[in-house]
Amino acid sequence: MKRQSIVFKAPYAIEIAEEKMPEPSAAEVLIKTRYSAVSHGTEMLIYRGLFNTNLTADEAIPELRHPLRYPLKYGYAAVGEIIAAGPGVGRDLIGQTAFCLHPHESCFTIAADEIVPVPEDVDPLGALFLANMETAVNFLMDGGPIIGEKVVVFGLGVVGLLTTALLAQFPLAALLPLDPFKHRREASRQAGARLAMDPTQPDALQQINELLGPDGKGGMADLAYELSGNPEALNQAIAVTGFNGRIVIGSWYGSKPATVDLGGHFHRRRIRLISSQVSTISPGLSARWSRQRRFEIAWDMIRRHRPARFITQRIPFAQAAEAYELIDKDPAATIQVVLEYERS
Numbered sequence: 001m002k003r004q005s006i007v008f009k010a011p012y013a014i015e016i017a018e019e020k021m022p023e024p025s026a027a028e029v030l031i032k033t034r035y036s037a038v039s040h041g042t043e044m045l046i047y048r049g050l051f052n053t054n055l056t057a058d059e060a061i062p063e064l065r066h067p068l069r070y071p072l073k074y075g076y077a078a079v080g081e082i083i084a085a086g087p088g089v090g091r092d093l094i095g096q097t098a099f100c101l102h103p104h105e106s107c108f109t110i111a112a113d114e115i116v117p118v119p120e121d122v123d124p125l126g127a128l129f130l131a132n133m134e135t136a137v138n139f140l141m142d143g144g145p146i147i148g149e150k151v152v153v154f155g156l157g158v159v160g161l162l163t164t165a166l167l168a169q170f171p172l173a174a175l176l177p178l179d180p181f182k183h184r185r186e187a188s189r190q191a192g193a194r195l196a197m198d199p200t201q202p203d204a205l206q207q208i209n210e211l212l213g214p215d216g217k218g219g220m221a222d223l224a225y226e227l228s229g230n231p232e233a234l235n236q237a238i239a240v241t242g243f244n245g246r247i248v249i250g251s252w253y254g255s256k257p258a259t260v261d262l263g264g265h266f267h268r269r270r271i272r273l274i275s276s277q278v279s280t281i282s283p284g285l286s287a288r289w290s291r292q293r294r295f296e297i298a299w300d301m302i303r304r305h306r307p308a309r310f311i312t313q314r315i316p317f318a319q320a321a322e323a324y325e326l327i328d329k330d331p332a333a334t335i336q337v338v339l340e341y342e343r344s
Contacts, residue, residue, distance in 0.1 A: 006104040006320055009071050011049030012328070014321055022109045026088035029112050033080040034097075036104045036317075037128040038337045040157050040327055041229050045254040046074045047324050052255050061101045061279075073103035077131050079124045080341075085112070099130045106317065106341050119299055128338060129162070129307040133298040135250070135278040136162035141285060141294075142276040143223050143248040150174040150212045152221045154199060154237055155228025156184035158310055158336050159250065161191050163225055165305045168192025174212050176221075178204075179228070181332045187310060199236055208240045226251055231258035238266050248274045313337045 002018040009015055024030045045051050051068050078100045082093050089112045098115040102108055118127040136159055149172055153164050156179035164177045177188040178199040185196035220242025226234050227250045237247045281289050312335045315323040323337050
């Protein structure tokens with residue numbers, strides 16, 4: 001019996017490789033994958049070749065502690081069934097559904113202490129969003145929205161939509177999500193935003209300020225999130241953020257050049273740029289917050305916001321190349337693409 005794995009061979013070139021079925025070691029379990037989610041942000045940089053080859057894929061994920069060089073495996077959202085366990089692992093795990101931070105593979109072994117059991121009241125498709133929901137939770141922890149603030153969100157991919165959904169729970173004075181694609185703006189309204197706009201319009205900055213409303217010094221954001229993956233959006237965020245405002249940068253630009261305008265409003269307004277990445281917890285919170293505690297909040301938010309509704313395509317694993325091509329060539333038609341694996 002063989003397992004199948006997606007291998008990124010070169011820019012815009014992937015193949016499904018057949019490999020020997022792995023056997024779990026003493027402390028491992030064997031997972032048969034049911035679904036995996038394609039990352040439309042970070043993973044598409046891998047697909048397009050827009051990454052720094054001197055970096056490790058992800059230091060925080062054991063299965064991704066390898067150099068970012070072709071050929072490589074990537075992906076970090078897989079849900080499947082535990083079908084076997086090593087002699088050092090309790091047999092009670094067999095048959096359970098688990099979420100794993102793992103590349104796209106039909107079967108894989110993983111250390112038992114790295115799996116995240118899926119709660120019984122969360123369906124497997126909803127569980128696929130655990131990593132992205134944890135990221136959205138982390139963005140709010142880093143940004144620290146305050147009652148009555150005005151918040152803008154640049155980029156309404158899955159993480160942007162989930163961040164918008166969490167922000168919509170707060171008693172904010174204004175919440176304005178922005179994205180060039182109409183269907184994503186419509187999805188943000190389903191996530192709880194009252195309105196959304198296209199940041200590529202010629203008068204976008206003026207419209208943003210007008211929509212945020214007056215505050216004695218013009219309509220300015222207190223807090224902005226740059227989640228679009230587009231470096232130019234960071235300049236827009238700087239332009240609309242008010243005095244001593246915060247900008248949380250959740251995008252990873254890879255090797256795309258980012259020309260940031262620091263010679264205009266940025267300096268005089270004392271704007272703070274905050275780098276946010278989910279693999280760590282803010283030092284200011286880490287004394288009380290653990291990864292497990294953050295996971296528990298993420299599960300609660302998955303139950304509350306039902307992110308599986310943002311799945312736009314479910315594509316058989318065997319047609320993975322078509323899935324990546326669709327995301328690359330027609331992003332306006334996609335929000336979340338999911339790969340489905342054979343059940344036999």
